[in-house]
Amino acid sequence: RTVRITAVDPLAVRYKQLLAAAGISPPVETEPGEVERLTERFPTDQFDLVNMENALDHCYDPLLGIRQMLEVVRPGGFVLLTHHVNEAHRTGYTGFHQWNLCADNGHFVVWNRQARISVNDALDDIAEVSLEIWGEDLESSRGPYGGSIPYEGEIFVALRKKS
Numbered sequence: 001r002t003v004r005i006t007a008v009d010p011l012a013v014r015y016k017q018l019l020a021a022a023g024i025s026p027p028v029e030t031e032p033g034e035v036e037r038l039t040e041r042f043p044t045d046q047f048d049l050v051n052m053e054n055a056l057d058h059c060y061d062p063l064l065g066i067r068q069m070l071e072v073v074r075p076g077g078f079v080l081l082t083h084h085v086n087e088a089h090r091t092g093y094t095g096f097h098q099w100n101l102c103a104d105n106g107h108f109v110v111w112n113r114q115a116r117i118s119v120n121d122a123l124d125d126i127a128e129v130s131l132e133i134w135g136e137d138l139e140s141s142r143g144p145y146g147g148s149i150p151y152e153g154e155i156f157v158a159l160r161k162k163s
Helices: 012-021 035-040 062-072
Strands: 007-009 030-032 047-053 073-084 100-104 107-111 116-118 127-134 140-142 148-150 154-161
Touching (some): 012 030, 035 062, 062 073, 062 154, 100 154, 107 127
Parallel strands (some): 047 073
Antiparallel strands (some): 073 154, 100 107, 127 154, 140 148
């Protein structure tokens, strides 16, 4: 089989500069683009799989970003997300970290100080959502929505686009 990989990141131009300065030629060159605007770059139902790691918490609109990833994935295809649990809260919302990702009663939840979104509920009509937490809850604190906020571990989310 031939596997075609397309890499997209808002910092693609900077990555290209850094790689060139280090004399590195990547196997796949990263294209500039934002997850919230994928359908401006790619047709719908284009990919079998979209993967995002440690970046959704940097987005200005993570739910829109997930919707855009689902738009460019074929029906039956997957969007896979791997992120640190509640990274923005843990780091005090510094730098790129503006959103938290966690599991709550089997739901994939994206939240910050202004909003709390159950992705399962928001996207029930277009995707099946499953998740796992890897690692241990070694540290926690009280959050703005009550309850304990775990800091340790990673969340792995698989969204399967419905037909």
